[in-house]
Amino acid sequence: MSKPSLPQGTRDFSSDTVRKRNFIFSTIRNVFELYGFQPLETPAMENLDTLMGKYGEEGDRLIFKILNNGLNDPKNSSKATEGFHKALEGKSSPLLTERALKYDLTIPFARYVAMNHGQLTFPFKRYQIQPVWRADRPQKGRYREFTQCDADIVGSTSLLNEIDLANIYHSVFSKLGLHDYRLKINNRKILLALAEISGGAEFLTNITIAIDKLEKIGIEKVKEELSQRSLSNSQIERIVNYLNINGTNQEKLLKIRALFHNNMTAEEGIKELEYIVSRTTTVNIDIDLTLARGLNYYTGTIYEVKAPDTVQMGSIGGGGRYDNLTELFGVPNIAGVGISFGVDRIYDVMDELQLFPQNVNIGTKVLFFNMGEQESWFAYQTMNKLREKNIACELFHEASKIDKQFKYAERKNIPYVVIIGSNELDNNTCILKNLAKGQQEIIDIAVLSEKLV
RNA sequence: GUGGUUGUAGCUCAGUUGGUUAGAGCACCAGAUUGUGAUUCUGGGGGUCGUGGGUUCGAGCCCCAUCAUCCACCCCA
Numbered sequence: 001m002s003k004p005s006l007p008q009g010t011r012d013f014s015s016d017t018v019r020k021r022n023f024i025f026s027t028i029r030n031v032f033e034l035y036g037f038q039p040l041e042t043p044a045m046e047n048l049d050t051l052m053g054k055y056g057e058e059g060d061r062l063i064f065k066i067l068n069n070g071l072n073d074p075k076n077s078s079k080a081t082e083g084f085h086k087a088l089e090g091k092s093s094p095l096l097t098e099r100a101l102k103y104d105l106t107i108p109f110a111r112y113v114a115m116n117h118g119q120l121t122f123p124f125k126r127y128q129i130q131p132v133w134r135a136d137r138p139q140k141g142r143y144r145e146f147t148q149c150d151a152d153i154v155g156s157t158s159l160l161n162e163i164d165l166a167n168i169y170h171s172v173f174s175k176l177g178l179h180d181y182r183l184k185i186n187n188r189k190i191l192l193a194l195a196e197i198s199g200g201a202e203f204l205t206n207i208t209i210a211i212d213k214l215e216k217i218g219i220e221k222v223k224e225e226l227s228q229r230s231l232s233n234s235q236i237e238r239i240v241n242y243l244n245i246n247g248t249n250q251e252k253l254l255k256i257r258a259l260f261h262n263n264m265t266a267e268e269g270i271k272e273l274e275y276i277v278s279r280t281t282t283v284n285i286d287i288d289l290t291l292a293r294g295l296n297y298y299t300g301t302i303y304e305v306k307a308p309d310t311v312q313m314g315s316i317g318g319g320g321r322y323d324n325l326t327e328l329f330g331v332p333n334i335a336g337v338g339i340s341f342g343v344d345r346i347y348d349v350m351d352e353l354q355l356f357p358q359n360v361n362i363g364t365k366v367l368f369f370n371m372g373e374q375e376s377w378f379a380y381q382t383m384n385k386l387r388e389k390n391i392a393c394e395l396f397h398e399a400s401k402i403d404k405q406f407k408y409a410e411r412k413n414i415p416y417v418v419i420i421g422s423n424e425l426d427n428n429t430c431i432l433k434n435l436a437k438g439q440q441e442i443i444d445i446a447v448l449s450e451k452l453v
Numbered sequence: 454g455u456g457g458u459u460g461u462a463g464c465u466c467a468g469u470u471g472g473u474u475a476g477a478g479c480a481c482c483a484g485a486u487u488g489u490g491a492u493u494c495u496g497g498g499g500g501u502c503g504u505g506g507g508u509u510c511g512a513g514c515c516c517c518a519u520c521a522u523c524c525a526c527c528c529c530a
Contacts, residue, residue, distance in 0.1 A: 005503090005521065058528055061454075104530090132530090137454080139524060146530065294529070305530095315530060342530030371488085406490040421488060433489080440489080 009144025023360045028149045032127040040126040042108040048100045062134045064101040101133035105150040114329030122155030152338030170283035177355040180308035184288035189269030198235040208292035249287045299323040307349045316345045366393040367409040371421040
């Protein structure tokens with residue numbers, strides 16, 4: 001047996017990390033609950049055909065597929081061989097694999113709604129916090145197993161939902177202390193209108209992929225890319241005019257209205273943006289007309305959250321409105337809108353900016369020193385009384401040197417130690433020491449629990 | 454999927470043009486001293502140099518493969 005190791009792009013989380021992650025999870029969960037969302041969990045794996053074709057060609061390639069069992073059974077051997085040959089041609093085949101690890105939370109949610117729409121109360125607001133898997137090459141801020149926190153509302157076209165979701169973003173990031181996040185908003189209808197006036201609706205994907213890169217590669221490169229995607233110079237000119245729109249949210253809305261004259265599709269999108277932006281003035285939301293987002297099921301509002309500029313990290317959240325997500329599963333006319341938090345990236349950003357509160361890593365509150373046989377047994381009984389009052393404590397396991405016991409407390413980030421030696425035992429007292437302050441006091445054993453609450 | 458970086462003790466890293474038994478600091482363990490984490494002193498355990506091949510009289514060092522890592526592209530959270 002060689003040295004044990006982990007699969008590429010996966011991680012163990014040590015207790016420190018788990019505590020910090022839980023701080024993020026509980027913050028998000030509490031806010032979701034505050035806005036009336038209900039929890040949902042779905043399996044780690046889905047049927048492959050539930051997932052395939054929902055994330056584009058690139059997405060399909062990144063889905064972790066699970067090999068069928070029983071391929072070694074002689075009576076399956078011809079099927080297995082056939083399936084294998086298809087795999088060599090780059091096609092996945094149910095003969096070889098018919099299940100896969102989930103790639104995001106939205107599609108499994110859509111599958112759930114399609115299966116249960118008869119029982120659900122609409123509008124249905126659910127939140128979901130679960131790991132997802134992508135067969136991507138790992139790098140900074142990118143893992144093969146990571147956790148998403150999604151909140152979606154289905155069965156409602158009200159823009160109040162969009163306003164709720166913007167407020168959720170603001171509330172969560174404020175509570176996490178991540179004040180410099182940037183929430184961007186755009187509308188797919190505007191992008192669709194842009195495609196219509198500069199080439200045709202079929203260019204939507206090509207155009208969005210190109211303009212999405214504006215911030216990263218600059219206007220000249222975007223022009224190059226657009227011409228490579230077979231757009232004419234006059235078409236590119238229109239797009240450049242669009243991309244040149246700047247200013248405050250209000251100014252952008254004015255300019256874009258002028259640009260599109262009376263284009264019906266654009267006007268719809270503009271009205272929606274206007275509505276949302278005018279009602280979310282407390283959440284520092286920015287209209288970003290270059291925001292496109294890759295997932296092609298979005299049809300209206302789109303959101304993206306960027307990490308503070310001081311850290312090298314792209315998107316830490318995103319979402320949008322979709323008209324007909326469940327139609328893919330045979331249930332039409334259920335509209336929805338949702339957002340997602342990328343916990344792993346939020347963790348990395350918060351860690352880098354040292355935004356975690358000091359006390360997230362406190363587990364045990366008090367360590368009782370072990371000062372000998374009789375002393376420690378008395379300490380043990382005292383400790384149990386504290387536990388009844390919900391104070392987490394532990395007794396050092398043997399009567400070791402003092403400095404060793406101190407080190408243990410320090411490493412476990414235990415804020416208090418209690419020392420009961422022979423003197424204290426005789427007097428019914430104990431020494432309570434606050435390790436952070438380095439201060440200690442001798443107190444009556446009877447008042448110990450009050451001091452620690 | 455494409456390109457590059459790195460891999461030596463628990464941690465951070467040395468290790469010369471290839472040359473005896475692979476080192477340091479910190480950490481750890483034991484002991485001396487001490488009713489309060491220090492300092493000091495003495496002793497100790499630990500590494501198949503990521504893994505597998507190859508070249509060589511000889512490989513931590515050179516070559517190939519592989520795994521992992523980090524980074525960039527693509528795409529994305």
